[in-house]
Amino acid sequence: MKLKRATTRKELRLFYKITDVIYKGNRCHRSTEDDITSLLVEGPSTFRNHADVLPYLMLEGENVVGRLALIHDHRQPDYVQVSFFEALPSLADVKDIILEQARKNFPLCRKMVIGLNGHLNYGAGMLLNNFDKPPVFGLPYTPEYYPDYFRDYRIKTMVSYRFATEPFFRYYERIQQDGKLNDIAIRTMNRKKLKDEVKIYTYLNNACFQDHPYWADRDAGEDFELFNPFRFLIKEENLLFAEIDGEPVGFMLWYPDFNQLVENKTSLGLRHVLRYHLANPVRTFRFTEIAVLPKFHVSMVSQALILYATRYIMKAGYLFGVGGFIFEENRSSIALAERFIKRTTGIDIEPDTKYAVFECDL
Helix, strand or coil, rough: EEEEEECCHHHHHHHHHHHHHHHCCCCCCCCCCCCHHHHHHHHHHHHHHHHEEEEEEEEEEEEEEEEEEEEEEECCCCCEEEEEEEECCCCHHHHHHHHHHHHHHEEECEEEEEEEECCCCCCCCEEECCCCCCCCCCCCCCCHHHHHHCCCCCCECCCCCEEECCCHHHHHCCCCCCEEEEEEEEEECCCCHHHHHHHHHHHHHHHHHHCCCCCCCCCCHHHHHHHHCCCCCCCHHEEEEEEEEEEEEEEEEEEEEHHHCCCCCCCCCHHHHHHHHHCCCCCCEEEEEEEEEEHHCCCHHHHHHHHHHHHHHHHHCCEEEEEEECCCHHHHHHHHHHHHHHHHCCCCCCCCCEEEEEEECC
């Protein structure tokens, strides 16, 4: 097997098309993340102003058997990322061939990480269980055999939690809030000022996640490129800001499982937007991000954000919630998730779905 850099329009078409072969007949796979792949691989993207993105085809003879992109973000100078990896089963020498190419292209890098797609905000991870379930929007779905290609490497696991909303709602009704908790004010984003709101979101991301695994600082333009395509799906209550004395101190991003609007190779389009707004069939939502400035960690900001979001979750009638993904080494976030779910449902919850990224030295 060999790698071939995908540079022509025909080669890039093959880069995307290999997923048709890999997921043929798979009713769980969703294609709603394909736009992020093309954003980073082809651009234009603000991310590419500070990152090298090199797409490759995996070939056996003249046959395309997989793909990947080697990404070097200059804001994470030690790492080469193996991103958007897709491959047919039972290929030989996969990790050795990738390792050789990474060393050749980026000789000054010290580590390689497999499964990080440019940045955590774009997605990360290979699936470790629940292969018989469609993924929640924004979470990865990959075949069961992918981790075997990298089993000798160091593994970092991530988890997500799934919970029923009914006891969650009962808890909310017991301690209803009016948007203020210990002088914490919660507000929804203003979609008419989306660029300004994204700047606040980016500021809080960078301020809150400095110690998070694989975090690299973001530009507001990068995050705006993520939000803007979904401006007709995301509602103002899906991005909440916590303020104290008028200053932002935390945020929560949550949204419906838009994957329940589509099937298999379908991308989100106008008809899905109309279906969502006119007769919303979605019954699951996801707590995607919640972050609070370090000096307010001991305050009630996280709880205030979750409780404020609950009024909208109840109104929409969601039956299930999903929280994560969370790196298992991020014990404070794991504890927060498990503690809040225990408090609201009375159940000691275990992670529902597990994911992994893999790492090795170059």
